[in-house]
Amino acid sequence: MNHKPLLLPLLDEALKRGPLEPADVAAAARATGLPAAAAWEAVRFYPRYAATGERWLLVDEPVVRSRNFDSLLNALERVALAAGVESGTVYSYGLEALGPALVVEQGAERRVYAPVDEASLERLAAGAEPGPAAGLLPRELAGGGWLLEDPPPPPQFPGAGELIASARAAGLRGLGGAHFPVWRKLEAVRAQDAAEKYVVVNGDESEPGNFKDRWLMEHNPRLVWTGAALAARAVGASEIVFYVRGEYEGALERVEAARRELAASGYLDGLETSTFRGGGLYICGEESALLESIEGKRAEPRLKPPYPAEAGLFGKPTLVNNVETLAHLALVASHGADAYRERRPKLFSISGDVAKPGVYELALGTTLEEALAAAGAGRARAVLLGGAAGTFLKLPDAAGLPLDFEAPRAQGDSIGPGALMVFDETRDLWAVAEGVSAFFAHESCGKCFPCSLGTPHLHRLVWNWRRGQRRPELLHELAQALEQGSLCGLGQAAPWAVRSLLERFVEVNR
């Protein structure tokens, strides 16, 4: 390891002994070489260091928002008040496919249940288990496919030139949302002349509606590590940090177990590897904020340039790739670019009004209609494509839209990381938009002015709109300010869902 110990793991250790005291924070700061002020900033930024006592939390995500969120929250507040326990909400746990979810928080420990209903809340109040534990996604949530089956034996490293050429020939793009060509980033990090380089696996997946990375980390982590190891050898990195979303306890365990297994087999020889428990906020998934959080700072996006490929973790050239992207890289190395191109596999997280919500491996270019049919959608009227940072598509207008990198983009949409949240004609899309705007206001990191000040106003404008008080001109101006003025993708994307609703669903805006 070429760097000092990392702050968050040290704080987590201290947290096991009880609530954090300034002395713990000061000691952790000393060990990491960070100023105490920076360590204090981290403590005040990441939610788990503030957690005390017992709290009952309803998971807030777009699907439950379209259904019985208000009544479930009311019921929760009622039973919690009677029990003298604090209640509230937390954002998406990647459980949209299972149904409404509940988190019972005890200090830094959390137990998760899904699906839950009002009867579950009564059980909780009576001291019983409120519903099925949801520490892991059921394996059966995913059907068949290259990414979803047991992985092939880890392939031999074919050499940097060949691996990068295969990634290029395969047409592999980043699958964390932005679809940047993988070969170019590999090439950029490889080209850097530096003694130390890093590979960071982005397993933060906190965008509501997405759970394919969670499934991969829980049920196929070896494939992801394999891809990360190949990438590290290709770019000349000597250390891999696998950043797993902090709330994904099961994924953390499985990723770490897979690391050990693969290390024991010798596949990771010569590479320093670790599993890092993420900060527990959506912004931690933005690549430069993620690097800041590994460094023990507030997870705030950096100004770019420089990009991580030039100056990433601890200022060293760093390859940051999504979990699914690296799994694909391993498949390209195993099966070859030609076989890969024939399939063009992509994972989709499908939830909402479908008979079989889950993780689907579909060929890129599958039409929306075909994807919905695969998951058993009845009478879908709208799809929130991509996730919370996505747009509403209207059906049947969009039925023939190919779900690939280009076609949605040509009309101002994007498959993003691959979420499809499906809503039938009985659902209140403005309730979904209200939830999405609340999410962005809650997750804004506080760095730049338009997003930190503007997202709460976006939420209020949408809230009022839903209740009949409409200010289209303000909504439009704020959407522009957020999209054009925000420092990072969080603020920039915050108004997209609302704007698409305004543009495409004229009939519900009256």
Added chain:
Amino acid sequence: MSRVAVVIDGLLVQAEPDWTVLEAARSAGVEIPTLCHHERTGTEGICRLCMVEVAGRMEPACATRVRPGMVVNTRGAAVEQLRRTVLELVALETNVEYDDELSGWMEEYGADPTRWGEPLAGRRQRKPLADNPFFVREYDKCYNCRRCLDACGEGIQGVWALAFTGRGAEAGVTTTFDLELAEAGCIFCGNCVEVCPTGALVPLEELRAAKGGPS
């Protein structure tokens, strides 16, 4: 080193290669409003008031290096609307009574904070903190521009008595471990007070003088 030719509001500017768009604009006499940027502290890119249009995209002038052949538009409807919205939100959420420069821009851009209704950030409710003999911290007037943090830490002083806390609209400035300033390691160098653009950090002498008392 050879200069970089850029066009700013139709003017051809020969910029030094390490200049920002802001520096290039200023060299040509083009004014761009800035809140967070400060040369000595190195603060940049936070407030987004200095956004300018480059090839149809908005970029912060203070944090964007000149690139050969760049065509920059520092005004125009989109830029002005963005600045107006930022000014309105800042003035709605913050007590801006001490900031004459901001008032000037508000007028220039026709900013009317009342359009947005009641404030949401809770900033205006913050009480003054008087925990030392030199200055008061009135965080109801603080924009979160972070100049003071950079002045105290990496930018100038290397003391790190100040820290940033919270997230989103609730974020703000505190001290290490939320201690009183002196206990947090402050050496009362006064750099933070000097760079604060809003009057949130007020020297006690000034306060006394303003109240007509002995200084």
